[in-house]
Amino acid sequence: MAEPLIARGHRVYIVIEDTADNRARLLLECPNAIPLFCERLDRRADRIQRRDLASSVDPDVVWICGLGIRNWVKFRHGRHRPICMMDHVELFSGIKRQGGLRALWDAAVEWGALLSFDAHICASRYLDKLFARRLDLLLQKKPTFYFPYAYGEQMGTVDSGLLSQLSQRYSGKKVLLYMGSFYENYGCFDMLDAVRQLALIRDDFIFLMMGGGPLKTECQGLVEQIDLKGRAEVLGYIPEEELSTWFSLANGFICPLRDTVQDWARCPSKLYMYLPFGKPIVTSPIGEAKDLLKEDGFFYPPGDIDQLSQAMGKVLDLENWEPRSDASLHNWNQRADEWLTWVETTYPHLKRSVCVQT
Secondary structure (H helix, E strand, O other), X not given: OHHHHHHOOOEEEEEEEOOHHHHHHHHHHOXXXXXXXXXXXXXXXHHHHHHHHHHOOOOOEEEEEOOOHHHOOOOOOOOOOOEEEEEEOOOHHHOOOOOHHHHHHHHXXXXXXXXXXXXXXXXXXXXXXXXXXXXXXXXXXXXXXXXXXXXXXXXXXXXXXXXXXXXXXXXXXXXXXXXXXXXXXHOHHHHXXXXXXXXXXXXXXXXXXXXXXXXXXXXXXXXXXXXXXXXXXXXXXXXHHHXXXXXXXXXXXXXXXXXXXXXXXXXXXXXXXXXXXXXXXXXXXXXXXXXXXXXXXXXXXXOOHHHHHXXXXXXHHOXXXXXXXXXXXXXXHHHHHHHHHHHHHHOOXXXXXXXXXX
C-alpha cells in the first residue's frame, strides 16, 4: 500500500531488514518509499533497533506488519506518541500442526497484543469478529478494521518474450496453476491426487505448482512416483517480476482451503493476485474465498478430492469465460482509500503526514 499512500500525499517509511531480496522487492513494489534498513539481531536488540529507526522520523502512524516478538515495539519518545496498529494476517494459536506449548505461547501473544496496541488491522472477517469480541471482554475501546489483501499494479506487467517462450513450452496444453507454499494443510497432496484422477480421462492439460516449502521435494517425487510427467510440474520459486507472465498463461487457478480455524482466519493473498487476470479460480467456500468470489467461484467441498478433480475439469472445459465481479475493487489503490477514510473517521485529530510501516 506504500505507493498509493505516497500518491495521496503521505510520506511512507519502511523499517525493513537489509537483504538483497528485500531491496529487490522495495524496488519492484514501492520504489518511492523511504527504507530504514535494520540488521538481524537478537529479539530484544531487534525491537530496540526497529523502534529507534521508526522514532527517528517522528511518525503519526506505525503499521506493524507481523505479530511477533521482534516487532513488539513500544513508542514512548518523540514529539508525540504515534498511533500503533498491529496487522493480523493469521490466528497462529489456531494452527494445529504446532505443539501445545507453542499454541499457548501464540495465544498469549495474541491476547497481549490486544492490550498493547492502539488498533488492530484484520485480514479476514473471522479475525475482525474474533478480536472485536475479545476486546469487549477485555473492556478495551480499541478499534478493529477489516482489511483483506489486494493486488498491486505490478500484477499487470507481462513480459511478452517470456510469454511467447512459455506458450511454446506448453503448446497444445491448457494450464492450471497453483502458487503458494508446499504444506500438507495447504492441499499440495490433494491437488496432485486430483490431477492424477483427471489425467485418467484427459490429456489436454498440465498442472503447474510454484512456490517453496518443506514438502516441495516430496511433491516432486510424487509426480514421478504416480507417473504425472507431462501432467504436473513442480516449478518451485518463480521470481516476483515473472509472476504476471505465468498468470497470463494460465487457463485457471487453484487455491485449496480446509474447513479449519486456520483457513477461516487467514486471508489467502494468492486469491487477490489471481483476480486481475479474469481467470476461473477453483477453491472451497471458506472465509474470504467465499466472500470474494461469490458466483464466480468454482467451489468444491474442502478435502473432497473427487469434487476438486471435477472442478478442475469444469475449468478446462470453459470457453470465453468472463467473471461477473469487478476486480478493480480489490487493488491497493482502493484499499488505500478505504484505510485513509477509516483513519480520518477514527482519528480525526491525526495529521496523517507520515505513515511508517515496520
